[in-house]
Amino acid sequence: MTEAAAPSRRTRGGGGAARRAERTAVRIECAKYIERKIPNFEVLDEAALAIIEANAELVLEEIGVNFTGNPASLERWRAAGADVQGERVRFPRGMVRDLCKTAPAQFTQHARNPDRNVVIGGKNLVTAPVYGPPFVRDLEGGRRYATMADFEKFVKLGYMSKYLHHSGGTVCEPTDVAVNKRHLDMLLAHMTMSDKPFMGSVTEPSRAQDSVEMCEILFGKEFVQQNTVMTSLININSPLTFDETMMGALEVYARNNQAAIISPFIVGGAMAPVSVAGTLTQVLAEVMVGIAYSQLIRPGAPVIFGTFVTSIDMNSGAPTFGTPEASQILYGAGQLARRMNLPFRSGGGLCGSKLPDAQAAYESANTLNAALMGGVNFMLHACGWLEGGLVASFEKFVMDADQLGALHKMAEGVAVDENAQALDALREVGPGGHFLGCAHTQANFKQAFWRSDLLDYKPFETWIDDGARDTQSLAAARVEKLLRDYTPPPLDPDIKARLEAYVAEKKASMPDAFT
């Protein structure tokens, strides 16, 4: 049902030991990124899209945006023809959209294992894990601050997850490492413990530069300048504000031809108007400015039209997830991105629940489905997200990752070739018969239906005998099994040593800082 790449552990040399290792090795499968054969769902009609696009231009012309703490950016905008007053930048109608036209419609992000390269854009969907939680949770240990040991476990789980195409970035915040050094440990983990593509640091321009330099060790300097090897997350400070930290990181990445997701982060009603159309207007205006800015730095730099919007519980002020308004914004933003011919990021296994329970699953499934149907090309937070993103959950990681398999199958669409038409089966069985033993079923049953690797399909009595376990408990067992089975993908020892030396040297060069 999906292309399974070869086992990533390649034994070198011959002999009985190698063959035994081959036989007993855990088969690590990785599905190819999703190539949709189904249409996108479109919630906005042409008239609505035209209104939102016109209003975004009006916002940019009349209200404008702020580029804060970044005089060079103001110079760039002035030179490009914008109206700059203090830190406020206003744009003649159409200017920003025109600047976006040099951004590529799709790009390849290279992984150190070429079988794991991903093509972001078009009809594709690439999945990446949760990003940013300061806490972790598991069934045994409960909720606690995340550490580097947790981080490494998540990277291993990501590597072992068949339907996860990307290793992600800050899968949790390793709070036991100094803020100014943790990006080094995080990148080292992604580079050595997985062979899937990953994200760079954005918390300081210098840390973005460190990310580029580590990639130059991993991939070679020339390769990095000629190819995209990182996709990093540049959040816009909504409403309409572009701060020097994020723009500084964007400048580093764009200059080095590395991809950036330009993404408003919006709690609806707080950082954007309390309506879907108003929020989409702001999202479009903000993303266009961010992408245009990347193209001022380096025309052709790869970017993604990002949208992260939650609704809000107006009783408590809490952000809410998996809600209909959030899905409507996702669908609408996808349409706006496609009209700009740009890759689109949104979605994820988002939820507000404190536990990986039914609430978590309803909310996550609502968003996962919307992301597939809404044409998302890069889905950050595809697994592991809990409690509004405050928590990375080990159990939810494998629960969501399992559901990603269902998205793969759904995206394949419906075959109608002669075998799929199954007329011979209908003829063979006829009225009142059953299909279990017929030739067509025997020939097709193995690939016919997606099967969860996690969920319970047992008869009731067997389920009772096995301890009457719920999903969280099944997931905890799967986490344990995957971590037990993990073996690292092979990596040239010299490269590994050089990466470790780079990290050690950088860490030694500065005192710990916690901002």
Added chain:
Amino acid sequence: MTEAAAPSRRTRGGGGAARRAERTAVRIECAKYIERKIPNFEVLDEAALAIIEANAELVLEEIGVNFTGNPASLERWRAAGADVQGERVRFPRGMVRDLCKTAPAQFTQHARNPDRNVVIGGKNLVTAPVYGPPFVRDLEGGRRYATMADFEKFVKLGYMSKYLHHSGGTVCEPTDVAVNKRHLDMLLAHMTMSDKPFMGSVTEPSRAQDSVEMCEILFGKEFVQQNTVMTSLININSPLTFDETMMGALEVYARNNQAAIISPFIVGGAMAPVSVAGTLTQVLAEVMVGIAYSQLIRPGAPVIFGTFVTSIDMNSGAPTFGTPEASQILYGAGQLARRMNLPFRSGGGLCGSKLPDAQAAYESANTLNAALMGGVNFMLHACGWLEGGLVASFEKFVMDADQLGALHKMAEGVAVDENAQALDALREVGPGGHFLGCAHTQANFKQAFWRSDLLDYKPFETWIDDGARDTQSLAAARVEKLLRDYTPPPLDPDIKARLEAYVAEKKASMPDAFT
């Protein structure tokens, strides 16, 4: 966000007591059925649809179907021009589809409270609860055989559920009442404890007749002949078999102008080919024959194109739910139904899980979303379904029913009127501000975002202080509250007495039987 009908309890007469009762009465809200303002998702292209339609005709012409134990039906088919050999009926190409043309594209099912009438077809979606489980489960009592007391509790919960438009039918099997009498108690409960529309009995033609007669008491004889007051579930014995029990019930309903859902019940790979296209071919052939047969009984009798298909776990033989193949079949069947201009039934909060846990919610959300996007007009099993339909769960009933509210909001689509465009809010707030206090937010926040009545949106610390409850536990509390708040909708005491007398008389007229 949805039309809330007036409180269903109407105090009669004046005076302080009446006013006090009005003030303290629980407000029972019922949302109008969903009228979609969003497009349908279509997974099949024109070429695929044409292949499936042509193959269905081929199946009907070449293989045919069996009408078992029902000589009168064979006579009807012969008279209509079919080729009848023994119990096998084959149809000239196009004949069955032509017969279906007299079936209405939509119809109104009347409720005893006209505010609860539903229009089934077109862009509408009507939700009805789980149907058929022999077991019930709740947090406190676990899993056990269902009783009439459980049945009544589900009818009350259905009446109290804002986003449930229909009271359903066999919400669970009252196993403590004789099989030949339980339909009487079930109908009496729907008629007296709720004022929403309901379903009739199909387990015997005589029980269908009892259902019609009880409706004649409730609505008046003339009203029943001129209006549809029941929508009942006629399952086809897949593959390609129409037995005398179900066809006998269909005959009673069609003759009395009452609606029937003509619905294959298929575990994919067992009762149909192990492919989506093959299953859709069989579904189309079967539904067309069932609907054509209803139109032979009475041209213009209201019917629904039904599809209930699950995938199967080929390891264990267990039916599986919420899977991509099941969604693809739902989407495809919806397209086939719309091309016949017929109302479409599918979907529901379907799952295989034993508990109302994350598995239950992932699987249910997958199917609920597919049902909304796939154009379902009548969604049976919209709430309460657990363990592959073996169990009606009290907690899952209110969990799913809550999610139905999200479907209502999603179906409204995206407003782009001047208020929704929110340009004044964007102007008022500007870069770096926040929208919480702005005039547009103040004017709109109450209706802006769908809000769950069940799920947890609390801050972490408050949630801990409140007992760190999971969704099932929150749902158990909601079940208890709804049942505590329940008061029956008013009913003419004379009609109630006549219904009770009818039931008592019927029960006394025959010994208990358990088939």
